[in-house]
Amino acid sequence: MIYLDNSATTKPYPEVIESFVKVSTDYFGNPSSLHGIGTQAEKLLSTARKQIADLLKVKSAEVFFTSGGTEGNNLAIKGAALANQNRGKHIITTSIEHPSVMEAFQVLSEQGFAVTYLPVDATGRVSVVDLEKALREDTILVSIMHVNNEVGSIQPIAEIGELLKQYPQILFHVDHVQGIGKVDLSLIDAGIDLCTISGHKLHGLKGTGVLYIRQGVRIAPLFSGGNQEGQFRSGTENVAGIVALAKAMRISLNNCVLYAHKLKEIRTVFYHGLQEIDGVQVNSPVDGAPHIINFSVPGLKSEVLLHELETEGVYVSTTSACSSKKRTASKTVLEMYRNQERAESVIRISTSFHNEIEEAKQAIDAIGRAVAKLEKVMR
Ligand SMILES: Cc1ncc(COP(=O)(O)O)c(C=O)c1O
Structure with a gap:
């Protein structure tokens, strides 16, 4: 997991x-x-x-x-x-x-x-x-x-x-x-x-x-x-x-003091890894907090991608935990980019000191596979 x-x-x-x-x-x-x-x-x-x-x-x-x-x-x-x-x-x-x-x-x-x-x-x-x-x-x-x-x-x-x-x-x-x-x-x-x-x-x-x-x-x-x-x-x-x-x-x-560096490195792995996946748009700013990376795959519903990732043992969320059950678009992404499709297809990755760089690499591979599979099904 x-x-x-x-x-x-x-x-x-x-x-x-x-x-x-x-x-x-x-x-x-x-x-x-x-x-x-x-x-x-x-x-x-x-x-x-x-x-x-x-x-x-x-x-x-x-x-x-x-x-x-x-x-x-x-x-x-x-x-x-x-x-x-x-x-x-x-x-x-x-x-x-x-x-x-x-x-x-x-x-x-x-x-x-x-x-x-x-x-x-x-x-x-x-x-x-x-x-x-x-x-x-x-x-x-x-x-x-x-x-x-x-x-x-x-x-x-x-x-x-x-x-x-x-x-x-x-x-x-x-x-x-x-x-x-x-x-x-x-x-x-x-x-x-x-x-x-x-x-x-x-x-x-x-x-x-x-x-x-x-x-x-x-x-x-x-x-x-x-x-x-x-x-x-x-x-x-x-x-x-x-x-x-x-x-x-x-x-x-x-x-926070002991593992600040690791958390930043994990974020970098996600940030660059996500940018290399076809169809993915990273929503988080480059200089954001070290533990949150948000991305969209316009055209793919967040929930569908979330569940596909779950089958790979990767647990993420859509919008904030309390809003995700309402299946609304991400308010923050909408305010930032003014793009409904982008705001309806968000995934949030949030890490802690206990995650490892290797896990980030595996998660990126899983996201790449999941996006490619779902886009094929949709076409
Ligand atoms: C920024 C922010 N404020 C407040 C809350 C609410 O906190 P709690 O779950 O402890 O009620 C959350 C929970 O996600 C949050 O992310």
């Missing part, structure tokens, strides 16, 4: 699963309980919070646990907009965000917020000049993803952060779900106020995540309840998952 769908989800590290089992078995208490068993769980929770804060180079008091990227994005965006609407109702994002951001903006627009969607160029990047032009007196929030989940384009987060430092009334949210552990980003230097991270994209467990909320930033909670997580996120914490998340993040950030 050659697993190339790591942007959909990653395989948890064995150490991560061991931590989860140990904590679930031996420290099952509710961290809000006052007795000793609860206190033990609370201790584990605060140790994990501190470990994650150190890895992100932020304060423990700025780390809030969520159930993943979707919740983090909703909490950051709706929470920031609702808590600050007395200062203005204009909010900005890009046209290629993950559905958890897009749909949150859609809901806010139905509630009377004015939304600006920044376009991207053919490399899948927004322009800082466009953003500056879009800013208004009543702008309260800018939300821009770090690494695009479909094509891997990297947004100029540091430059955007620099610009927004001149507008302290505007909150800056970054969806860092595909960026963390793959492309460096300093939350502090970039002046980020809110940042979303998901556990299962970095070899942690599903149902875990972090929302970084800079100290002093006000957001409205989405859930009513016991006021856990500094009142921002009610609900008993998933202590075992959180301890496992701290471990996954530490290992992933370490692997």
